[in-house]
Amino acid sequence: xxxxxxxxxxxxxxxxxxxxxxxxxxxxxxxxxxxxxxxxxxxxxxxxxxxxxxxxxxxxxxxxxxxxxxxxxxxxxxxxxxxxxxxxxxxxxxxxxxxxxxxxxxxxxxxxxxxxxxxxxxxxxxxxxxxxxxxxxxxxxxxxxxx
Amino acid sequence: xxxxxxxxxxxxxxxxxxxxxxxxxxxxxxxxxxxxxxxxxxxxxxxxxxxxxxxxxxxxxxxxxxxxxxxxxxxxxxxxxxxxxxxxxxxxxxxxxxxxxxxxxxxxxxxxxxxxxxxxxxxxxxxxxxxxxxxxxxxxxxxxxxx
DNA sequence: GGGAATTAGGATAGGAGTGTCCGAATTGAG
DNA sequence: CTCAATTCGGACACTCCTATCCTAATTCCC
Numbered sequence: 001x002x003x004x005x006x007x008x009x010x011x012x013x014x015x016x017x018x019x020x021x022x023x024x025x026x027x028x029x030x031x032x033x034x035x036x037x038x039x040x041x042x043x044x045x046x047x048x049x050x051x052x053x054x055x056x057x058x059x060x061x062x063x064x065x066x067x068x069x070x071x072x073x074x075x076x077x078x079x080x081x082x083x084x085x086x087x088x089x090x091x092x093x094x095x096x097x098x099x100x101x102x103x104x105x106x107x108x109x110x111x112x113x114x115x116x117x118x119x120x121x122x123x124x125x126x127x128x129x130x131x132x133x134x135x136x137x138x139x140x141x142x143x144x145x146x147x
Numbered sequence: 148x149x150x151x152x153x154x155x156x157x158x159x160x161x162x163x164x165x166x167x168x169x170x171x172x173x174x175x176x177x178x179x180x181x182x183x184x185x186x187x188x189x190x191x192x193x194x195x196x197x198x199x200x201x202x203x204x205x206x207x208x209x210x211x212x213x214x215x216x217x218x219x220x221x222x223x224x225x226x227x228x229x230x231x232x233x234x235x236x237x238x239x240x241x242x243x244x245x246x247x248x249x250x251x252x253x254x255x256x257x258x259x260x261x262x263x264x265x266x267x268x269x270x271x272x273x274x275x276x277x278x279x280x281x282x283x284x285x286x287x288x289x290x291x292x293x294x
Numbered sequence: 295g296g297g298a299a300t301t302a303g304g305a306t307a308g309g310a311g312t313g314t315c316c317g318a319a320t321t322g323a324g
Numbered sequence: 325c326t327c328a329a330t331t332c333g334g335a336c337a338c339t340c341c342t343a344t345c346c347t348a349a350t351t352c353c354c
Contacts, residue, residue, distance in 0.1 A: 150341075173300065
């Protein structure tokens with residue numbers, strides 16, 4: 001569902017959001033707490049810093065802190081920080097943007113579902129995850145028994 | 148959203164579903180029609196055959212055909228045909244299945260969203276995509292402006 | 295029966311995601 | 325000032341997904 005990198009990033013953000021406001025947490029501690037490989041998490045945090053979600057402070061007693069309140073960081077933002085210019089949304093039938101041999105009802109139906117799927121996880125904020133709140137009625141979704 | 152392999156497979160199934168009932172279509176033609184690399188699509192079709200979704204017939208005038216009606220093939224089935232024993236659903240906070248330092252409201256909230264996302268695309272059938280029908284009310288979802 | 299078309303399946307290469315390692319730059323503590 | 329802690333940034337290995345290529349095995353047509 002999420003890439004490994006995004007998952008590490010999300011865990012790091014959740015951890016940072018639980019720290020006292022303004023406190024600097026070194027990457028090493030975050031790695032230990034979240035179970036991410038320390039070296040790799042370094043890179044990941046740099047990515048988050050580049051995206052403006054966290055701020056890194058060098059030097060002794062340095063570390064990372066949230067740059068943006070936890071209510072303003074959506075999962076979609078975290079994902080976006082690590083994807084490289086997403087592909088041009090190719091059509092499901094055939095190669096061309098919308099093949100002529102089919103009126104591409106598939107296209108619409110598919111994009112609709114994709115958007116709905118992306119939003120149902122992308123719209124969640126760090127704060128939502130920590131508070132357990134449901135930002136909009138999601139439990140109102142129909143449920144079908146998986147055969 | 149989908150792996151490349153699953154996308155190829157989905158396109159192949161959509162193409163096969165549009166062919167006359169019982170007709171055998173060689174992999175080569177499917178590849179040309181869907182824009183997938185022919186050699187790789189061969190493997191992909193083998194995967195679909197192993198999953199019981201299509202049937203391959205060897206020899207001259209051979210080819211592939213749907214083994215199951217298009218109404219009975221869900222996107223989730225296609226995806227499942229190509230994933231190797233999905234991982235044990237690790238918790239979002241910390242490494243352990245459910246860390247003690249947080250009551251894991253995050254866990255529930257997250258899984259809820261994930262399931263909802265998976266279902267919104269996974270429950271779609273090949274037939275749905277071709278007919279443009281919406282299997283359950285999906286357009287009733289709330290929509291938020293992406294900032 | 296011979297030959298061509300086609301699936302089945304293995305071996306191999308390229309690339310991206312993931313992870314490791316090491317040095318350079320920065321900053322505060324002593 | 326010196327040193328240690330820390331982020332920053334590059335270089336490199338590993339693995340899996342994707343893709344290519346080649347050789348069987350099978351089946352129909354002539």
